[in-house]
Amino acid sequence: MKTSEISGRLRRPLAVASLALAIGLGVSACSDNAVNNISPADSNVLITNYDRAVNFSQYKTFSLPDSVLVESNDGYSQSSLPIEQQAVTQVAQELTNRGFVRVAAGQPADIGVAVTRVNNQYTGVTTNPYAGFGNYWGYGGFGGFSPYYPSYYQYYQVSDRYWRIELVDLKNRPITTPTTDPNAPQNQLRVIYQASLRGNGIFDASAINKLITDAFAQSPYLKPTR
Numbered sequence: 435m436k437t438s439e440i441s442g443r444l445r446r447p448l449a450v451a452s453l454a455l456a457i458g459l460g461v462s463a464c465s466d467n468a469v470n471n472i473s474p475a476d477s478n479v480l481i482t483n484y485d486r487a488v489n490f491s492q493y494k495t496f497s498l499p500d501s502v503l504v505e506s507n508d509g510y511s512q513s514s515l516p517i518e519q520q521a522v523t524q525v526a527q528e529l530t531n532r533g534f535v536r537v538a539a540g541q542p543a544d545i546g547v548a549v550t551r552v553n554n555q556y557t558g559v560t561t562n563p564y565a566g567f568g569n570y571w572g573y574g575g576f577g578g579f580s581p582y583y584p585s586y587y588q589y590y591q592v593s594d595r596y597w598r599i600e601l602v603d604l605k606n607r608p609i610t611t612p613t614t615d616p617n618a619p620q621n622q623l624r625v626i627y628q629a630s631l632r633g634n635g636i637f638d639a640s641a642i643n644k645l646i647t648d649a650f651a652q653s654p655y656l657k658p659t660r
Contacts, residue, residue: 478633480649484656488626493605494658495535497543498526503550505598513551517639522549524643525599528650532657544605546623550598551637557591597636599649601627601656627656 502518504511525547526536537543603624608614629649635641650656 478631478636478645480645480652481630481632482628482649482653484627484653485624488603490626490655490657491659493534493544493603495537495543496529496545496547496601497537497539497541497604498522498529498547498549499539503548505550505552505554507554507556517637517642518549518551520639521551521597521642521646524646525549528646529656532650534658542604544603545626546602546604548598548600548602550600552594552596552598554594555591556594557589560588560590595637596633597631597642597645599627599629599631599646600625627653629653 499512500519500522501512501514502522504513529547530536534545603626607623631645631649636645
């Protein structure tokens, strides 16, 4: 399993307490057969990110809904499938094991926890990669010309599916009024931690608990005392 810890400040505007993290990963192999014996678990990638300016010891309690957010391109919904409830339960257990206290829904909390199942799909269009027909039919006149397709295109679809766990600072949330601009950066909720769980088999009930445990294991700074 590949793991990565990336430090920095997370302050971009949020939609339903969600924050997209785009990171390019390079993978190299020593031989053509390097991945033949890799299991689905070994191919998983855990990316954790946190705000270095934050002292996590100031937070004692957390609020975590029983459902997860489902992000589908620009849309959001809530869901409580068995695998999603399992993920929520495991996240709550990891935070509790570290000394944080979960509060009931609607009660004040220092941290808001969002568990998101991302299922984004993108469709694109491309053209043929070759430059021209040349002398394909046995006589000249076509050299230097590229194919023209007035109504024929090649389409492709990219699927991006993974889990995302975010901790949002509710203790120091901005004070708002009816005239407050909710889109202004200073009025946004602040994400102080994020974990992305990617790879094969990550939506299997047999794998999700270990994935979440491993993500928190590489985040030792997440604790209410120092």
